[in-house]
Amino acid sequence: xxxxxxWLDDRTxxxxxxxxxxxxxxxxxxxxxxxxxxxxxxxxxxxFVTGIVxxxxxxxxxxxxxxxxxxxxxxxxxxxxxxxIHHYMAQxxxxxxxxxxxxxxxxxxYRAPREVNFWFGLGLLGLVMGLSLTGYLLPWDQKGxxxxxxxxxxxxxTPVVGPSMQAxxxxxxxxxxxxxTRFFALHAGALPAGxxxxxxxxxxxxxxxxxxxxxxxxEKPDGWFWPEQVLRDGVACLIVMATVxxxxxxxxxxxxxxxxxxxxxxxxARPEWYFMFxxxxxxxxxxxxxxxxxxVIPGILVGVIAAMPILGKWRLGHRFNLGFAGxxxxxxxxxxxxxxxxxxxxPEFVEAKEDAEAIAARVEELASSGVxxxxxxxxxxxxxxxxxxxxxxxxxxxxxxxxxxxxxxxxNVLEEESSAADxxxxxxxxxxxxxxxxxxxxxxxxxxGSDHARGAxxxxxxxxxxxxxxxxxxxxxxxxVALSAEAALPRQAEADASDAADIVEGRALISSESINCTRCxxxxxxxxxxxxxxxxxxxxxxxxxxxxxxxSHPLYYGDNNDRMPAFGDExxxxxxxxxxxxxxxxGDWIGAPGVN
Numbered sequence: 327x328x329x330x331x332x333w334l335d336d337r338t339x340x341x342x343x344x345x346x347x348x349x350x351x352x353x354x355x356x357x358x359x360x361x362x363x364x365x366x367x368x369x370x371x372x373x374f375v376t377g378i379v380x381x382x383x384x385x386x387x388x389x390x391x392x393x394x395x396x397x398x399x400x401x402x403x404x405x406x407x408x409x410x411i412h413h414y415m416a417q418x419x420x421x422x423x424x425x426x427x428x429x430x431x432x433x434x435x436y437r438a439p440r441e442v443n444f445w446f447g448l449g450l451l452g453l454v455m456g457l458s459l460t461g462y463l464l465p466w467d468q469k470g471x472x473x474x475x476x477x478x479x480x481x482x483x484t485p486v487v488g489p490s491m492q493a494x495x496x497x498x499x500x501x502x503x504x505x506x507t508r509f510f511a512l513h514a515g516a517l518p519a520g521x522x523x524x525x526x527x528x529x530x531x532x533x534x535x536x537x538x539x540x541x542x543x544x545e546k547p548d549g550w551f552w553p554e555q556v557l558r559d560g561v562a563c564l565i566v567m568a569t570v571x572x573x574x575x576x577x578x579x580x581x582x583x584x585x586x587x588x589x590x591x592x593x594x595a596r597p598e599w600y601f602m603f604x605x606x607x608x609x610x611x612x613x614x615x616x617x618x619x620x621x622v623i624p625g626i627l628v629g630v631i632a633a634m635p636i637l638g639k640w641r642l643g644h645r646f647n648l649g650f651a652g653x654x655x656x657x658x659x660x661x662x663x664x665x666x667x668x669x670x671x672x673p674e675f676v677e678a679k680e681d682a683e684a685i686a687a688r689v690e691e692l693a694s695s696g697v698x699x700x701x702x703x704x705x706x707x708x709x710x711x712x713x714x715x716x717x718x719x720x721x722x723x724x725x726x727x728x729x730x731x732x733x734x735x736x737x738n739v740l741e742e743e744s745s746a747a748d749x750x751x752x753x754x755x756x757x758x759x760x761x762x763x764x765x766x767x768x769x770x771x772x773x774x775g776s777d778h779a780r781g782a783x784x785x786x787x788x789x790x791x792x793x794x795x796x797x798x799x800x801x802x803x804x805x806x807v808a809l810s811a812e813a814a815l816p817r818q819a820e821a822d823a824s825d826a827a828d829i830v831e832g833r834a835l836i837s838s839e840s841i842n843c844t845r846c847x848x849x850x851x852x853x854x855x856x857x858x859x860x861x862x863x864x865x866x867x868x869x870x871x872x873x874x875x876x877x878s879h880p881l882y883y884g885d886n887n888d889r890m891p892a893f894g895d896e897x898x899x900x901x902x903x904x905x906x907x908x909x910x911x912x913g914d915w916i917g918a919p920g921v922n
Contacts, residue, residue, distance in 0.1 A: 350533070350551040357558075359433075360537060362426035364559035365566050369419040370521065372567070376412040377514065384464070386510040388503040389703045391466035392585040396693055396704065399582050410579030414570045416458055420600050422566070423451050424655075431634070431651050434644055435538035441635035443531040448632060450524045453517050458598065460513035466506060468682060471586035472595035474509070475501055480608075483617040501588065583686045585704035593678035596669070603658045606665035627654065688714060688917075695916045713917070716910020719903050723893065724749075727775075730911075745775035746890070752911050753813035753865030755821075758806045764792040777888040782846055782857060801835050805843070808832025813865035816920030817913045836861065859883060870908045874899070 335341045383402055385394040398405035427447065430436055436444035463474040478501075482492035497504025597605055604620070611619035630637075630650060637643040669675045685708075692707050693699050700707055709715060720728075720735035727746040733739050748771045751757040760766045767787045773779040794802060808829045811822045822829065837844040837852040846857040859882045863869045872879065875894030878887040893899040899907075909915055 350536075357555075358562070359429060360555060361559050361562035362422060362429055363532070365562045366419065366422045366426055367525070368563040369415055369422055369566060370525070372415050372570075373412065373419065374518065376408055376415070377518075379408055380412060381514055384510075386464075386507050388466065388506055388586075391464065391506055392582075392704045393699055395465045395467075395582055396690075396699070399579065400690070400694065406579040407574060410574035410577070411570055413580035414573045416461065417598070417600070418566060418570055419454055420458065423447075423454060427451065428651070428655075431647060433538045434638065436635045436647075437638045437644075438635070440531070440535050440538070443528060443535065444635055445632065446524050446528045446531065448628075450521060450528065453521050453524065455600070457513060457517050457521070458600065460509045460517065462598065463506065463509045464513060465582055466586045467583035467686075468586055468590070468592045469581075469583045469595055471501065471588070472592040473597050474505075476595065476605075477597065477601075480616075480620045483620055581686075582690075583682060584689045585708055587705055587708070592682065594675060594682045599662065602665045603661035606661045606668075685714060691917055697916065710906075712906045712909035712915040715903075715906045716915075719899065719907040720749075720910070723899055724907070727890070729770075743775060744770050746888075747772045747776075749911055753810060753815055753870075754818060755806055755810045758810050762787055762791055762802065762806065764788045778886075781886070786846075798840050801838070801841055804828050804832035805835050805841055806832070808836065809843075809861060809864055812861065812863050812869075813912070814867075815865075815912055816918055819920045857886065865912075867908060867912060867914060870912065871904055874904050874908060875901075 380398060383394060383398050383405070385391060395409075398409055400406070402408075430444065430447065459474070459477060462470045462477075464470070478492055478495050482489055495505070495508065497508050596602065604624075608616055608619050631654075634643075634647045634650075637647055640646070688711065689704065689708055692711055693704065700710075717730075717735040720730060721738075725734035725740065727744060729740060729744045729748045729750075731750040732748065747761075761772050764787050766772060767784055768774050768779045773781070773784055778784060791802065807825055809832070810818065811825075811829045811832075814822075833850070835841050836849050843849060843861060844852040847859065847861045849861040859873070860869075873882050876892040877883050877890040878885070878892060883890075891898055894901060894904055913919065913921070915921060
């Protein structure tokens with residue numbers, strides 16, 4: 327073995343390299359305050375390793391990015407842990423950079439002959455922030471998409487070249503595939519290359535000039551980088567790694583929202599915490615003055631920081647630099663705190679965030695179901711989900727007349743009383759029992775706001791059913807069970823199966839002399855009247871789709887239709903939209919009782 331190592335040293339000179347790297351004299355001995363540089367190197371190494379592995383499973387295109395991240399997060403062995411480490415280590419890297427910068431300022435390590443190394447450090451901080459910004463978009467979810475859209479709009483404020491800069495970043499007229507690929511090229515290519523170059527230069531200059539020891543270091547004997555400082559650096563790196571792993575395990579890893587949807591603005595979009603101060607800062611500038619807050623003032627502040635090595639030559643320069651840095655950090659902390667306080671006290675933001683989390687949870691439920699993500703992608707899956715789209719369609723097209731559990735489908739209580747029935751539970755036994763209740767049929771829950779309140783059905787219930795004998799009431803209960811079974815509701819499947827005998831008896835009673843529903847309705851082969859909708863298949867999916875498509879069709883209300891538009895025949899809703907709202911009303915969606 328010794329012969330092999332000697333041969334390798336003869337060809338490469340590795341022993342000399344190790345000796346020069348490890349056996350460096352440290353004035354005043356090893357110190358914990360020197361660990362920040364090493365922990366930064368460790369954090370960036372972890373980022374490079376995890377980033378390459380994630381890259382191997384990532385697809386940088388608008389129809390595959392979210393899907394590939396979902397695969398990493400939920401399907402790939404250890405993917406959630408790997409992505410979580412990459413996500414939280416990126417945030418810890420920024421903290422370590424700031425701590426390292428503070429140490430450099432406090433120790434005066436920015437002064438001659440270390441000015442260039444200080445500027446390299448500032449450049450490194452800028453590139454790391456750029457990595458964070460570009461990486462935010464890569465999952466291609468709602469949060470990243472809309473936050474990045476806001477961030478890139480700041481670039482457009484730059485005088486003269488602003489629109490060109492934004493067009494270069496976006497890669498077209500709108501945010502899409504080219505935007506994603508350009509951000510990925512920056513995140514995985516250009517910015518890491520720049521970071522490597524700056525690290526090499528930073529380390530070279532650091533080794534050239536050595537550490538900047540504090541004044542008390544002269545009172546202690548010198549130490550060596552190996553093993554005293556290496557031991558401290560190793561312990562600090564372990565603490566960093568343990569902190570990141572703790573964050574991953576505590577939070578469950580990096581969050582993945584719903585797929586990016588350019589047509590659905592995301593009110594809960596916010597940058598990561600390290601950019602929240604800028605988000606809050608820009609709120610204080612009126613329209614037209616954003617460029618001052620976004621570029622002019624930050625540019626001046628960065629210019630002052632970059633000039634610190636020059637200002638430090640002044641007799642009071644070091645104190646000025648420390649005071650300026652302290653005030654700047656305090657201001658950033660205050661702006662960040664105010665931003666989160668305002669968000670926490672904003673009901674609209676809180677509601678938008680809760681809605682976004684609910685949608686993200688729903689998308690994950692859909693993707694993990696037996697159906698899985700369709701070839702058209704996650705966004706298509708989102709747009710084809712009755713649970714998500716049904717309430718939106720109902721609110722936009724149905725809530726002007728109908729309610730759903732007293733609201734518009736999205737939880738908003740209507741100011742005006744509804745003119746048509748409440749459709750929550752439509753087709754169920756409870757809904758039908760309420761319709762045939764003499765005390766309820768003419769209330770706003772059913773016919774109260776429509777002309778049907780004065781029609782034959784209302785008279786039959788308020789006059790006929792109100793006088794039913796106990797025997798007829800028992801028969802009516804079986805008719806309700808049988809008629810509700812025509813709907814074939816998934817959530818009622820078990821009850822329908824267990825009441826099969828009552829359903830058979832109830833179907834016979836529908837046209838019996840005592841109940842005689844067929845006096846106005848058609849049911850099965852019995853068609854003695856056609857004043858009301860056909861009861862065969864009543865409230866079934868096909869029946870409801872036809873009803874919404876054209877309620878004036880002879881199978882439904884015919885000439886007795888009261889103002890309900892033909893949503894399908896008149897082109898108000900597409901056939902797919904009608905199916906979505908019907909499936910939502912019926913509970914025909916993944917995750918609903920009886921639906922896999």
